[in-house]
Amino acid sequence: ETGVTQSPTHLIKTRGQQVTLRCSSQSGHNTVSWYQQALGQGPQFIFQYYREEENGRGNFPPRFSGLQFPNYSSELNVNALELDDSALYLCASSLEGQRPIYGYTFGSGTRLTVV
Amino acid sequence: AQSVTQLDSHVSVSEGTPVLLRCNYSSSYSPSLFWYVQHPNKGLQLLLKYTSAATLVKGINGFEAEFKKSETSFHLTKPSAHMSDAAEYFCVVSEVAAGNKLTFGGGTRVLVKP
Numbered sequence: 001e002t003g004v005t006q007s008p009t010h011l012i013k014t015r016g017q018q019v020t021l022r023c024s025s026q027s028g029h030n031t032v033s034w035y036q037q038a039l040g041q042g043p044q045f046i047f048q049y050y051r052e053e054e055n056g057r058g059n060f061p062p063r064f065s066g067l068q069f070p071n072y073s074s075e076l077n078v079n080a081l082e083l084d085d086s087a088l089y090l091c092a093s094s095l096e097g098q099r100p101i102y103g104y105t106f107g108s109g110t111r112l113t114v115v
Numbered sequence: 116a117q118s119v120t121q122l123d124s125h126v127s128v129s130e131g132t133p134v135l136l137r138c139n140y141s142s143s144y145s146p147s148l149f150w151y152v153q154h155p156n157k158g159l160q161l162l163l164k165y166t167s168a169a170t171l172v173k174g175i176n177g178f179e180a181e182f183k184k185s186e187t188s189f190h191l192t193k194p195s196a197h198m199s200d201a202a203e204y205f206c207v208v209s210e211v212a213a214g215n216k217l218t219f220g221g222g223t224r225v226l227v228k229p
C-alpha cells in the first residue's frame with residue numbers, strides 16, 4: 001500500500017489554462033520529486049524539492065513550477081498548458097535527504113489530458 | 116551523465132517459464148540501480164535496488180537482478196513467470212552527482228501467456 005497520495009486522479013484542461021496537481025507524502029519524507037510520463041514512455045524527471053527548496057530540475061520550461069510545504073505535501077503547477085503536456089504525472093517521496101538509497105515511494109499519479 | 120537502455124520493449128513468456136529483462140546503464144560515478152514495476156493504471160512499485168552492497172540483489176515476488184560493473188548491466192530475472200507478472204518494468208539509475216534524480220529506461224512490457 002502506497003504512502004503517497006496524489007489528487008486528482010484524472011483531470012481534463014483546455015490548452016492555455018493553468019493546472020495544480022497535489023501530492024501528500026508520508027510523514028517525515030523530506031524529499032519529493034515530480035515526474036512526467038507520456039504515453040508509452042518512461043517517466044521523465046521534472047524537479048525535486050528537499051526541505052521546501054528546489055534542489056534539482058530536469059529539462060522542463062519555467063512554466064512548470066512547484067512547492068513543498070512543511071506538512072510534507074507538495075504541488076506541481078503548470079501554466080499555459082500545451083497539448084504535449086498530456087501525460088501521467090507522478091509524485092515520489094523519500095525518507096532520506098540527499099541520498100535515496102532506499103528508493104522512492106511513488107503515488108498512483110494524476111492523468112492530465114489537455115484538449 | 117547517467118542514462119539507461121532497456122534492450123527489449125516487449126517480452127512475451129509462457130506462465131511457469133523464466134523471465135529475463137535486460138538493462139544497460141551509463142553512469143559517471145557509482146550508481147544506485149533500481150527496478151520498478153507498473154501495472155495498468157497504477158503507480159510505480161519498487162521491485163529491488165542495488166546500492167553498492169551485494170551484486171546479486173533479491174527483490175519482491177521472486178525477482179532478482181545482478182549488477183555487473185564490467186558489462187554495465189543490471190538484468191532482471193525470475194525463474195518462473197506468473198500471470199500477475201504481466202506489467203511494464205522500468206530499469207532506473209540514480210547517482211549523487213546528478214542530484215539523486217531518477218533516470219528511467221524506456222520500459223519493457225511483459226506479456227505472460229497461459
